[in-house]
Amino acid sequence: MSRLVVVSNRVAPIKAGKVAAGGLAVGVYDALRQAGGIWFGWSGDVSSTPQTSTETVGNITYVTMGLTKQDYDQYYRGFSNATLWPIFHYRIDLARYNRQEYEGYRRVNAMLAEKLKPLLKPDDIIWIHDYHLIPFAEACRQLGIRNRIGFFLHIPFPPPEILTVIPPHNELLKTLCFYDLIGFQTETDRLAFQDYMTREVRGILESDGSLTAYGQNFRAGVYPIGVVPDEIQDLAESYKGRTKPMRRTTDVSRKKIISVDRLDYSKGLVERFMAYQAFLERYPEHRRAVEFIQIAPTSRSDVKTYQAIRQQLESQAGHINGWLSDLDWTPLHYLNKSHDRRALMGLFRQADIGFVTPLRDGMNLVAKEFVASQDPEDPGVLVLSRFAGAARELTSALIINPYDCIGMAEALDRAMRMSLTERKDRYEHMMRAIRAADLDAWRDNFLRDLRAFSSRPRAEVPS
Numbered sequence: 001m002s003r004l005v006v007v008s009n010r011v012a013p014i015k016a017g018k019v020a021a022g023g024l025a026v027g028v029y030d031a032l033r034q035a036g037g038i039w040f041g042w043s044g045d046v047s048s049t050p051q052t053s054t055e056t057v058g059n060i061t062y063v064t065m066g067l068t069k070q071d072y073d074q075y076y077r078g079f080s081n082a083t084l085w086p087i088f089h090y091r092i093d094l095a096r097y098n099r100q101e102y103e104g105y106r107r108v109n110a111m112l113a114e115k116l117k118p119l120l121k122p123d124d125i126i127w128i129h130d131y132h133l134i135p136f137a138e139a140c141r142q143l144g145i146r147n148r149i150g151f152f153l154h155i156p157f158p159p160p161e162i163l164t165v166i167p168p169h170n171e172l173l174k175t176l177c178f179y180d181l182i183g184f185q186t187e188t189d190r191l192a193f194q195d196y197m198t199r200e201v202r203g204i205l206e207s208d209g210s211l212t213a214y215g216q217n218f219r220a221g222v223y224p225i226g227v228v229p230d231e232i233q234d235l236a237e238s239y240k241g242r243t244k245p246m247r248r249t250t251d252v253s254r255k256k257i258i259s260v261d262r263l264d265y266s267k268g269l270v271e272r273f274m275a276y277q278a279f280l281e282r283y284p285e286h287r288r289a290v291e292f293i294q295i296a297p298t299s300r301s302d303v304k305t306y307q308a309i310r311q312q313l314e315s316q317a318g319h320i321n322g323w324l325s326d327l328d329w330t331p332l333h334y335l336n337k338s339h340d341r342r343a344l345m346g347l348f349r350q351a352d353i354g355f356v357t358p359l360r361d362g363m364n365l366v367a368k369e370f371v372a373s374q375d376p377e378d379p380g381v382l383v384l385s386r387f388a389g390a391a392r393e394l395t396s397a398l399i400i401n402p403y404d405c406i407g408m409a410e411a412l413d414r415a416m417r418m419s420l421t422e423r424k425d426r427y428e429h430m431m432r433a434i435r436a437a438d439l440d441a442w443r444d445n446f447l448r449d450l451r452a453f454s455s456r457p458r459a460e461v462p463s
């Protein structure tokens with residue numbers, strides 16, 4: 001089997017031979033362990049003299065490099081997170097465009113491709129992850145790299161009307177055509193991409209399903225990312241013995257609503273807090289019978305829009321608790337701390353309602369993790385935004401529209417009252433979907449399709 005080379009913005013930290021984070025990191029790590037290869041990306045360090053570090057553990061070599069302050073500002077904080085992230089999440093209002101930042105983004109992609117080149121063998125297959133690295137394949141092709149290269153977009157792909165707000169959208173999208181395979185989370189995302197390619201740049205949808213645009217032929221497919229349900233079950237169950245800390249701060253006789261997100265405007269936290277407040281206003285009978293635990297560690301806190309949302313949430317949380325708290329009841333527990341995976345899965349299992357309400361989300365693994373953590377004999381209820389990729393598969397969740405405050409409050413009320421039979425029916429249906437599209441399926445299907453390509457003939461490499 002040919003080696004696998006994974007390139008992602010960050011390389012997951014390895015502790016005692018195991019990756020520390022969940023989701024993407026675990027999926028990628030397992031693929032690398034099977035095939036052997038390289039995991040290549042930014043180390044997270046910013047300095048005036050960036051260093052490259054190489055560490056081999058078993059059959060995986062981790063190659064990470066630092067960035068200069070200018071690279072970080074332009075590539076990461078600027079174009080990736082202040083232009084692409086908001087626009088790909090349909091938030092034109094929060095996006096900015098700065099030409100230097102875009103140039104920095106292209107420059108860092110070219111620099112990374114150059115550093116990767118000497119490490120490659122001719123039959124390696126290369127798997128690039130996410131919006132930070134859209135132009136990576138084009139940069140590779142310009143260096144004469146002819147390996148198979150695939151790209152997976154973890155976030156949504158917006159409709160052309162939104163995408164074209166990015167001034168160099170044409171140039172940016174042209175770089176995507178140098179991949180052999182482009183993977184999306186949902187059919188909606190794939191169709192939006194196809195729409196751009198066929199309507200905006202007059203590409204051709206070929207009879208074999210591939211696309212031809214800008215003189216390149218490539219494929220686009222749907223590969224919904226999943227979880228490892230058995231591992232989550234084990235983690236959630238094994239946390240049982242350690243429920244005390246949660247019980248001391250919260251009352252076990254009360255029902256618990258739980259939400260876990262990175263603190264990001266795409267996750268709909270402001271709307272969620274408003275819905276919880278509306279729920280307590282409209283259904284006073286649930287007061288004192290419920291507690292809402294929101295875990296949301298800060299992320300990208302040096303990007304302005306993230307500072308603003310943090311302030312707003314603090315004010316909303318203060319308002320809800322100031323209005324209703326009693327000496328023996330706190331309606332909202334708002335925690336900015338990160339939690340380890342076992343604790344999170346354990347908390348999911350103890351909760352009665354998972355409240356997952358992004359305004360737009362590529363997939364949202366928390367929704368799948370919440371379901372997979374439940375006790376099959378007494379499962380909790382998932383309330384899920386229709387705008388999470390996960391809503392395509394978890395159709396037995398209580399599906400809500402996060403822009404409908406009262407609708408969300410009604411869904412919480414319904415979840416509070418749902419019978420055990422209905423909860424079990426919905427849970428079993430969702431578990432079937434989660435097992436059918438688990439993390440192994442995501443990785444294996446993508447890599448199978450990418451391996452099916454052959455290396456590019458010399459003529460297809462741009463000069």
Ligand code: ADQ
Binds near residue numbers: 022340344
């Ligand atoms: P994220 O936006 O980070 O990921 P999500 O898929 O929900 O969103 O979470 C990724 C992982 O981080 C999950 O395993 C979750 O448990 C963990 N996590 C989230 N909040 C946490 C917290 N407060 N403390 C500890 N761990 C936490 C991006 C896209 C998503 C897509 C994923 C994977 O934005 O749409 O589902 O990539 O493709």
